[in-house]
Amino acid sequence: MDAIRTEHLTKKYKLGWRRGRLLALDKLDLRVREGEVYGLLGPNGSGKSTTLKLILDLVAPTDGAAWIFDVPCEKVVSRLHVGFLPENPDFYRYLTGAETLEFYGRLCGMSGAPLKKRTDELLELVGLPQARDRRLAGYSKGMLQRIGLAQALIHDPKLLLLDEPTAGVDPIGSKDIRNLILRLKKMGKTVLLSSHLLAQVQDVCDRIGVLNLGKMILEGHVEQLISDQRRLSITVQDLPEAGCAKVEEAVRAAGGKLVSVEHPQTTLEALFLEALSKDERGAGEHD
Amino acid sequence: MNAEQGNMTEAAQESVAVAKPEKEWVGFSLQRVGTIAENTFIEAVRQKVYNILIIFALVVIASASFFSQFTFGEQLKFIKDFCLGALSVFGMLIAIVGTALMLPNEVEKRTIYTILAKPVRRFEFLLGKYMGSALLILVSLVLMTAMFGAALVFKEHRLVSDAVQQAGSVPGVDAQHELQQQIQFIRADAYNPDLVKAVLLIFVKLALLSAITLLVSTLSTSMIFNVTVALMIMIAGHLVGTAREMWSGSALARWFLAILPDLGSFNIADDIILGNAIPWAHVGKVVLYGLVYLTCVVAAAHFIFSDREI
Amino acid sequence: MRRTRLLAALVLIVPALLMMPLASRIHSENVRLKYGTTHVTREMRERIGQGMAIALLAGFRGVVADFLWIQNNDYWMRKEWLRLYTGIELVTTLQPLSTLFWDTGAWHMAWNVGYAVTVDPANRTIAEGIKREREWWDKARDFLQRGIENTPNCPDLYFSMGLLYLEKYKDPCKAQEYFHKAVNAKGAPINMNIRMDAVGRLEARAMENCGDIMGAYRRWKQMWYVDHDQVDQLWSVVEREIRRLEDLLNVPDQQRVFPKEQSKPAATS
Numbered sequence: 001m002d003a004i005r006t007e008h009l010t011k012k013y014k015l016g017w018r019r020g021r022l023l024a025l026d027k028l029d030l031r032v033r034e035g036e037v038y039g040l041l042g043p044n045g046s047g048k049s050t051t052l053k054l055i056l057d058l059v060a061p062t063d064g065a066a067w068i069f070d071v072p073c074e075k076v077v078s079r080l081h082v083g084f085l086p087e088n089p090d091f092y093r094y095l096t097g098a099e100t101l102e103f104y105g106r107l108c109g110m111s112g113a114p115l116k117k118r119t120d121e122l123l124e125l126v127g128l129p130q131a132r133d134r135r136l137a138g139y140s141k142g143m144l145q146r147i148g149l150a151q152a153l154i155h156d157p158k159l160l161l162l163d164e165p166t167a168g169v170d171p172i173g174s175k176d177i178r179n180l181i182l183r184l185k186k187m188g189k190t191v192l193l194s195s196h197l198l199a200q201v202q203d204v205c206d207r208i209g210v211l212n213l214g215k216m217i218l219e220g221h222v223e224q225l226i227s228d229q230r231r232l233s234i235t236v237q238d239l240p241e242a243g244c245a246k247v248e249e250a251v252r253a254a255g256g257k258l259v260s261v262e263h264p265q266t267t268l269e270a271l272f273l274e275a276l277s278k279d280e281r282g283a284g285e286h287d
Numbered sequence: 288m289n290a291e292q293g294n295m296t297e298a299a300q301e302s303v304a305v306a307k308p309e310k311e312w313v314g315f316s317l318q319r320v321g322t323i324a325e326n327t328f329i330e331a332v333r334q335k336v337y338n339i340l341i342i343f344a345l346v347v348i349a350s351a352s353f354f355s356q357f358t359f360g361e362q363l364k365f366i367k368d369f370c371l372g373a374l375s376v377f378g379m380l381i382a383i384v385g386t387a388l389m390l391p392n393e394v395e396k397r398t399i400y401t402i403l404a405k406p407v408r409r410f411e412f413l414l415g416k417y418m419g420s421a422l423l424i425l426v427s428l429v430l431m432t433a434m435f436g437a438a439l440v441f442k443e444h445r446l447v448s449d450a451v452q453q454a455g456s457v458p459g460v461d462a463q464h465e466l467q468q469q470i471q472f473i474r475a476d477a478y479n480p481d482l483v484k485a486v487l488l489i490f491v492k493l494a495l496l497s498a499i500t501l502l503v504s505t506l507s508t509s510m511i512f513n514v515t516v517a518l519m520i521m522i523a524g525h526l527v528g529t530a531r532e533m534w535s536g537s538a539l540a541r542w543f544l545a546i547l548p549d550l551g552s553f554n555i556a557d558d559i560i561l562g563n564a565i566p567w568a569h570v571g572k573v574v575l576y577g578l579v580y581l582t583c584v585v586a587a588a589h590f591i592f593s594d595r596e597i
Numbered sequence: 598m599r600r601t602r603l604l605a606a607l608v609l610i611v612p613a614l615l616m617m618p619l620a621s622r623i624h625s626e627n628v629r630l631k632y633g634t635t636h637v638t639r640e641m642r643e644r645i646g647q648g649m650a651i652a653l654l655a656g657f658r659g660v661v662a663d664f665l666w667i668q669n670n671d672y673w674m675r676k677e678w679l680r681l682y683t684g685i686e687l688v689t690t691l692q693p694l695s696t697l698f699w700d701t702g703a704w705h706m707a708w709n710v711g712y713a714v715t716v717d718p719a720n721r722t723i724a725e726g727i728k729r730e731r732e733w734w735d736k737a738r739d740f741l742q743r744g745i746e747n748t749p750n751c752p753d754l755y756f757s758m759g760l761l762y763l764e765k766y767k768d769p770c771k772a773q774e775y776f777h778k779a780v781n782a783k784g785a786p787i788n789m790n791i792r793m794d795a796v797g798r799l800e801a802r803a804m805e806n807c808g809d810i811m812g813a814y815r816r817w818k819q820m821w822y823v824d825h826d827q828v829d830q831l832w833s834v835v836e837r838e839i840r841r842l843e844d845l846l847n848v849p850d851q852q853r854v855f856p857k858e859q860s861k862p863a864a865t866s
Contacts, residue, residue: 058596104402108406365667551656561695575619593601
């Protein structure tokens with residue numbers, strides 16, 4: 001079954017007095033399979049947020065339709081199995097972390113001891129157990145993002161919609177969120193996330209779709225899309241200088257062409273995270 | 288044979304598995320409405336909406352402490368007029384401003400996205416918000432009425448002791464007798480149970496104003512616009528009574544006036560303070576009018592909100 | 598979207614129109630109760646200022662009247678009689694059902710201002726002072742008359758009118774008329790200093806001073822023949838007056854309430 005299916009989904013926004021209409025989404029046909037992590041990419045204004053809002057029935061489509069697990073999305077019941085994390089989430093400032101989760105849980109029909117247990121579990125999962133009784137007014141952006149994830153998961157949904165889940169979050173938090181998404185995938189959940197932080201999306205998504213000006217211009221499996229099938233990357237270790245020339249010869253003899261010889265690079269992110277954890281370990285030793 | 292049986296059982300199991308997905312259903316839930324209402328109330332309280340009641344307390348204290356150079360009857364009239372008037376004004380402030388903020392805040396902070404992304408009907412959300420507002424108004428009124436009551440008790444004790452002092456200077460059984468009559472008068476004037484009717488009607492009026500503000504806020508997200516329009520409707524509503532008399536001839540005018548809420552009919556405080564007896568039958572009619580009107584306004588808000596783009 | 602807006606408009610208009618009979622019944626009851634929904638005229642607005650006019654429109658008539666009344670107190674202190682007079686008129690126009698305002702207003706006019714203008718050093722002659730005093734009595738009398746028309750059930754204003762005639766105009770006959778109305782008024786007095794038994798006694802005395810001694814006697818008897826436990830009354834005074842009048846009128850013994858012979862009411866004369 002498709003977790004999400006849209007057919008010819010179109011949205012035109014009215015721009016007020018005689019300024020015509022803005023075509024935000026143009027006949028989108030999208031299928032997100034159950035159990036996969038799908039990344040919806042595109043520049044600002046390409047229609048990513050609009051797509052999510054249409055799926056959640058926050059706005060009505062001008063044309064076309066959308067289904068969640070084969071239930072039309074105009075029906076309230078379609079959201080029984082969906083968790084949503086909006087962009088730059090904000091919550092009721094005067095509630096504490098635990099109160100916030102309990103609020104959302106009760107909206108999903110949960111109550112009493114099971115709700116409390118679930119709240120505790122989720123706070124652990126997103127790494128906020130120490131802030132459970134602090135009012136949200138005192139949370140940092142990263143903490144708000146985490147509590148947002150927690151509320152999206154409160155009723156254990158099968159499908160998660162995440163709008164820019166790592167925007168404005170520091171590298172550690174961002175890594176945590178990505179790990180969490182992978183864990184959710186292992187649990188069999190479906191994730192549709194929209195982002196314009198491409199490097200981060202690359203790590204977690206199975207498939208991606210690229211939107212521009214409301215139209216899907218590219219779609220496919222990440223692996224297939226980003227790997228250059230013609231080229232092969234072979235990593236060698238402890239090869240002396242002279243060995244390089246021999247390798248080049250061997251390649252040419254086999255009918256290929258040596259394109260480049262350089263030291264493999266790690267990513268800046270990996271370097272940063274490693275440096276931090278080394279520092280923490282060092283500090284731990286000194287104590 | 289066992290293998291066959293096993294296969295059939297498996298096949299049977301499979302067909303059951305395929306037929307299984309039952310239709311899930313999400314009905315109207317009072318728990319959801321209650322959750323949203325409670326949350327609305329808590330937000331308002333934690334945002335110190337009730338600080339406004341401190342000003343009310345000052346008004347109560349002032350009206351109870353000054354004016355000692357006036358007669359007993361005048362002093363009690365002042366307390367009742369000023370306290371009920373302030374109760375009405377501050378109540379209206381809490382009703383209109385508190386409600387005007389609700390939806391715009393939700394949209395601005397995007398909390399509405401997270402709520403409506405859950406299996407929550409829009410109507411449950413709207414009703415929950417309104418109930419939260421009504422609860423806020425109710426609690427405010429209860430607190431203010433308690434303060435008003437305390438002022439009356441305080442004044443009654445003061446006046447009685449003044450009367451006792453005055454009578455003390457005139458000896459004789461007759462003076463004592465007259466003193467008893469005076470004390471009876473003071474008590475009856477201070478503790479007029481009909482004042483409860485006045486507060487009840489003020490509550491219904493405020494609930495109605497809150498509903499009207501809610502309706503306006505479904506049309507626009509600017510708080511200033513909401514408050515201004517709600518205030519204008521409030522003033523228009525108070526003029527309906529006067530306008531009815533001036534334009535009693537034209538049928539069209541009468542129809543137009545029927546659509547506006549007749550807020551003047553909720554002001555029986557003046558009459559009760561003057562000692563007029565307002566029968567429960569009349570109070571009941573006004574409450575009924577208010578509740579029906581209020582329901583219609585909330586229904587209208589629901590229609591507009593149900594397909595509002597967020 | 599247009600369908601929902603139409604629905605919204607319908608649900609606002611149709612039930613409101615259907616409620617018209619209820620609304621108009623409420624309105625007419627209101628008019629009956631309020632007895633004089635005041636139109637805020639321009640003169641009134643100018644007199645009370647913009648802020649208070651808005652308060653009036655918002656339904657705070659009592660508060661506005663109280664503010665004006667407190668202002669009147671200032672005028673009284675500063676001896677600004679004309680301002681006081683128009684102030685009193687204004688307050689009673691705003692709350693025509695307030696016995697308190699009518700009563701105290703009349704008291705200010707007849708007793709306070711009335712006295713003040715007689716001792717006003719600006720008077721050139723004593724006669725002028727008396728003439729001015731008389732004018733204020735007349736003002737008070739007309740004012741009270743309007744008050745009575747607005748509050749027909751209240752004994753207070755009848756009583757005040759009676760006192761006005763008795764103490765100022767020195768007209769016991771007219772006074773008696775009003776004391777009688779006060780005693781028979783349907784409501785209870787607002788002013789706690791009025792004792793209805795005293796009003797009865799005043800009525801009887803006024804009758805006597807007017808010349809109707811028989812009527813006065815009958816009135817005293819009426820006061821005597823009620824349940825002494827239920828009714829508040831200075832019984833000793835009543836008894837004294839009855840005895841006095843019985844002597845004055847030479848009532849035959851067997852018809853007396855208090856026969857001269859302490860034996861059984863005999864047929865002797």
